[in-house]
Amino acid sequence: MNILIVEDNPLAARLEMAFMQKVSSNAHVDIAPDCYTAELKTRETIYDIILMDFGLPDGHGLLLTKKLRSEGVTAMIIAVSGNLGIVNLHDRIEAGLDGGYHKPFTVKEASDIMTLYKARLLRQSTDS
Secondary structure: OEEEEEOOOHHHHHHHHHHHHHHOOOOEEEEEOOHHHHHHHHHHOOOOEEEEOOEEOOEEHHHHHHHHHHOOOOOEEEEEEOOHHHOOHHHHHHHOOOEEEEOOOOHHHHHHHHHHHHHHHHHHHHHO
16 A cells, blocks of 8 residues: 655654555555655655645645645545645545544554545445
């Protein structure tokens, strides 16, 4: 399983990585500290889950989500942001987010994300 964490705060990124690895023993986690790096990484690797911060040094995570979706990225994209409430639910859905959590991110939220991901896989396999 490939996970991308788009987060400019190194401590927050390391915590998110540790929590995702704790709830998924086969997780390979990459970190992108900005929009530019995230775009490059999504061109190199097919990710299953992307954790997206909103306040990035070179752009907004919501706009990046919209761009990634327009480029065909099908990963489950979950916002993890202290500014989640600033963006209304309609705009989050329209951009292509699959969910969102407020910071601070916890291991419980990582577990919830894995449950959502497994449910998504199950739905996809029954739709086929």
